[in-house]
Amino acid sequence: xxxxxxxxxxxxxxxxxxxxxxxxxxxxxxxxxxxxxxxxxxxxxxxxxxxxxxxxxxxxxxxxxxxxxxxxxxxxxxxxxxxxxxxxxxxxxxxxxxxxxxxxxxxxxxxxxxxxxxxxxxxxxxxxxxxxxxxxxxxxxxxxxxxxxxxxxxxxxxxxxxxxxxxxxxxxxxxxxxxxxxxxxxxxxxxxxxxxxxxxxxxxxxxxxxxxxxxxxxxxxxxxxxxxxxxxxxxxxxxxxxxxxxxxxxxxxxxxxxxxxxxxxxxxxxxxxxxxxxxxxxxxxxxxxxxxxxxxxxxxxxxxxxxxxxxxxxxxxxxxxxxxxxxxxxxxxxxxxxxxxxxx
Amino acid sequence: xxxxxxxxxxxxxxxxxxxxxxxxxxxxxxxxxxxxxxxxxxxxxxxxxxxxxxxxxxxxxxxxxxxxxxxxxxxxxxxxxxxxxxxxxxxxxxxxxxxxxxxxxxxxxxxxxxxxxxxxxxxxxxxxxxxxxxxxxxxxxxxxxxxxxxxxxxxxxxxxxxxxxxxxxxxxxxxxxxxxxxxxxxxxxxxxxxxxxxxxxxxxxxxxxxxxxxxxxxxxxxxxxxxxxxxxxxxxxxxxxxxxxxxxxxxxxxxxxxxxxxxxxxxxxxxxxxxxxxxxxxxxxxxxxxxxxxxxxxxxxxxxxxxxxxxxxxxxxxxxxxxxxxxxxxxxxxxxxxxxxxxxxxxxxxxxxxxxxx
Numbered sequence: 041x042x043x044x045x046x047x048x049x050x051x052x053x054x055x056x057x058x059x060x061x062x063x064x065x066x067x068x069x070x071x072x073x074x075x076x077x078x079x080x081x082x083x084x085x086x087x088x089x090x091x092x093x094x095x096x097x098x099x100x101x102x103x104x105x106x107x108x109x110x111x112x113x114x115x116x117x118x119x120x121x122x123x124x125x126x127x128x129x130x131x132x133x134x135x136x137x138x139x140x141x142x143x144x145x146x147x148x149x150x151x152x153x154x155x156x157x158x159x160x161x162x163x164x165x166x167x168x169x170x171x172x173x174x175x176x177x178x179x180x181x182x183x184x185x186x187x188x189x190x191x192x193x194x195x196x197x198x199x200x201x202x203x204x205x206x207x208x209x210x211x212x213x214x215x216x217x218x219x220x221x222x223x224x225x226x227x228x229x230x231x232x233x234x235x236x237x238x239x240x241x242x243x244x245x246x247x248x249x250x251x252x253x254x255x256x257x258x259x260x261x262x263x264x265x266x267x268x269x270x271x272x273x274x275x276x277x278x279x280x281x282x283x284x285x286x287x288x289x290x291x292x293x294x295x296x297x298x299x300x301x302x303x304x305x306x307x308x309x310x311x312x313x314x315x316x317x318x319x320x321x322x323x324x325x326x327x328x329x330x331x332x333x334x335x336x337x338x339x340x341x342x343x344x345x346x347x348x349x350x351x352x353x354x355x356x357x358x359x360x361x362x363x364x365x366x367x368x369x370x371x372x373x374x375x376x377x378x379x380x381x382x383x384x
Numbered sequence: 385x386x387x388x389x390x391x392x393x394x395x396x397x398x399x400x401x402x403x404x405x406x407x408x409x410x411x412x413x414x415x416x417x418x419x420x421x422x423x424x425x426x427x428x429x430x431x432x433x434x435x436x437x438x439x440x441x442x443x444x445x446x447x448x449x450x451x452x453x454x455x456x457x458x459x460x461x462x463x464x465x466x467x468x469x470x471x472x473x474x475x476x477x478x479x480x481x482x483x484x485x486x487x488x489x490x491x492x493x494x495x496x497x498x499x500x501x502x503x504x505x506x507x508x509x510x511x512x513x514x515x516x517x518x519x520x521x522x523x524x525x526x527x528x529x530x531x532x533x534x535x536x537x538x539x540x541x542x543x544x545x546x547x548x549x550x551x552x553x554x555x556x557x558x559x560x561x562x563x564x565x566x567x568x569x570x571x572x573x574x575x576x577x578x579x580x581x582x583x584x585x586x587x588x589x590x591x592x593x594x595x596x597x598x599x600x601x602x603x604x605x606x607x608x609x610x611x612x613x614x615x616x617x618x619x620x621x622x623x624x625x626x627x628x629x630x631x632x633x634x635x636x637x638x639x640x641x642x643x644x645x646x647x648x649x650x651x652x653x654x655x656x657x658x659x660x661x662x663x664x665x666x667x668x669x670x671x672x673x674x675x676x677x678x679x680x681x682x683x684x685x686x687x688x689x690x691x692x693x694x695x696x697x698x699x700x701x702x703x704x705x706x707x708x709x710x711x712x713x714x715x716x717x718x719x720x721x722x723x724x725x726x727x728x729x730x731x732x733x734x735x736x737x738x739x740x741x742x
Binding site: 102103209210211212239240241242243244245247248251266267268269270272273293296297306307308309310311312313314315 | 441442560589590591593594616617618619620622623646647656657658659660661662663664665668670671672673674675677678
């Protein structure tokens with residue numbers, strides 16, 4: 041693996057692009073019941089994409105598609121098995137522990153569940169101030185001021201600084217988690233399902249807040265979402281994952297209004313929508329729910345067992361499709377998509 | 385062909401008889417000053433074959449309502465007022481034995497997490513055959529071979545591929561979608577007249593959700609069962625249900641035919657809820673969330689619970705002082721009920737609904 045020269049974080053240019061190159065992560069599965077080696081489970085395999093600086097990139101896919109593993113690898117919480125992540129002129133995957141610690145000031149991750157990621161014994165003020173203390177930023181008095189400012193940025197009353205997480209609603213907790221990430225003024229924020237635990241009316245508030253912060257603070261987001269309508273609401277571009285690999289990539293609006301990969305089409309068809317024709321759900325029927333099977337990969341296209349496009353073409357059964365640029369800015373991993381997209 | 389012959393055909397032209405009548409039901413948790421009234425004075429009627437959605441956010445009381453009907457309230461919860469009639473019989477008037485018999489033959493429940501309904505140490509076959517024995521009269525004396533065939537047919541009806549293999553498996557070996565199919569198979573093992581489904585597809589991926597909803601719709605139509613479908617997802621309700629009750633802070637605030645309510649919501653809360661849902665089609669626009677947070681249910685009710693967050697009634701005296709009734713709307717089909725003092729103003733002063741072309 042090539043090791044890029046690591047410069048001191050403070051001298052880096054702001055707002056670098058994030059580039060993921062051929063990233064893979066494999067886990068060892070449980071030992072089989074009788075005997076034999078532990079199976080290798082490929083959570084993500086050969087994932088490559090580029091996130092433009094200052095943009096909002098969404099990663100969508102179903103449960104088990106590898107979205108969260110990907111985010112954890114990028115954030116340095118999980119060591120990938122192969123491949124690299126380059127952020128500006130820093131190769132994140134080659135950083136030492138101490139270098140990571142310094143880099144993390146500029147790259148923050150907000151985890152999914154606001155009910156389990158906040159320490160119940162700490163007050164909101166302490167939670168938000170903790171990263172400042174870790175990096176020895178400012179005097180205690182400065183920190184108090186920065187905490188108050190950050191709480192205001194995410195729309196929380198400064199009076200809440202003394203409350204414990206248990207006293208807060210789900211929406212307020214998610215705002216606290218955001219404040220904790222934003223207090224260091226990061227350049228890249230990784231958000232793992234930022235609204236999936238929230239009620240619809242609160243979800244709208246948090247999505248609006250995220251968009252507003254993005255405009256005001258000029259940071260980049262990498263957002264993991266499973267709800268396509270939420271993805272459309274916040275993201276500029278999308279990466280669609282299936283069974284650990286990228287199957288489609290491009291601008292969010294284009295992908296969702298005219299999906300090219302059969303998997304993306306199935307996702308769009310199956311998404312419930314107010315006012316949608318009741319029969320539309322049928323488009324999603326068929327072999328939709330068959331799990332991709334992380335251990336025994338089919339030879340050839342991994343989507344083939346569920347694909348509604350393939351008519352048993354030999355190429356689908358023998359060759360794993362690469363991402364191909366079918367239109368400017370749109371890449372699709374499907375042997376058949378150009379023909380298929382004509383009727384879609 | 386699962387016991388469909390025993391179900392009387394419902395003539396859609398006649399007004400179907402009610403299978404569930406909830407009358408002024410109030411459910412409370414705890415005692416004293418900290419007592420939480422989760423469901424307050426809720427009345428609703430579900431008729432044979434009706435697909436009723438109950439929509440609300442967390443804390444709206446929808447799950448307490450769903451659990452109070454079959455008598456499955458969790459510890460500390462109890463019905464403090466009102467009654468529940470299943471097939472016009474009050475469950476509390478019956479002897480424990482008759483009560484159990486009625487509940488098992490007439491009411492089935494499907495939970496969000498099917499692991500709650502499945503026993504981890506028993507095979508799928510053993511659990512589904514138990515459900516058949518409990519729910520089908522006469523199945524108790526059935527031969528093992530016949531029972532095996534019935535289980536397999538039931539699983540196949542719920543679109544489980546390889547039913548013969550799945551029968552020998554245990555819950556942990558199945559995916560979430562498969563488990564929910566097994567739970568549905570157990571729920572529809574008999575001719576239940578009413579199915580209560582509490583967020584049955586919330587934990588599933590959209591593709592699985594679409595398949596399961598389609599399957600569920602078919603199996604309940606085959607049995608002419610009614611369903612009470614509880615969810616937070618209005619989009620799912622709009623695609624699955626005939627009628628909908630919108631709940632807020634323990635009360636039903638709006639009720640009516642699903643298509644009408646979704647197209648033309650009249651309560652400011654329903655309007656806010658619909659405006660808050662991002663859309664996959666139409667122009668991308670800023671979402672309008674509902675400001676504020678839901679009320680604390682331990683606090684006494686004085687006036688409309690939605691008033692502090694309401695676009696129309698915020699600060700209006702009558703809204704603060706009087707609890708509005710769930711009244712039928714004059715000039716409409718007679719099926720729509722709204723709990724709002726200012727319903728005329730709410731429907732007039734509303735910002736145009738976001739474009740949602742199919």
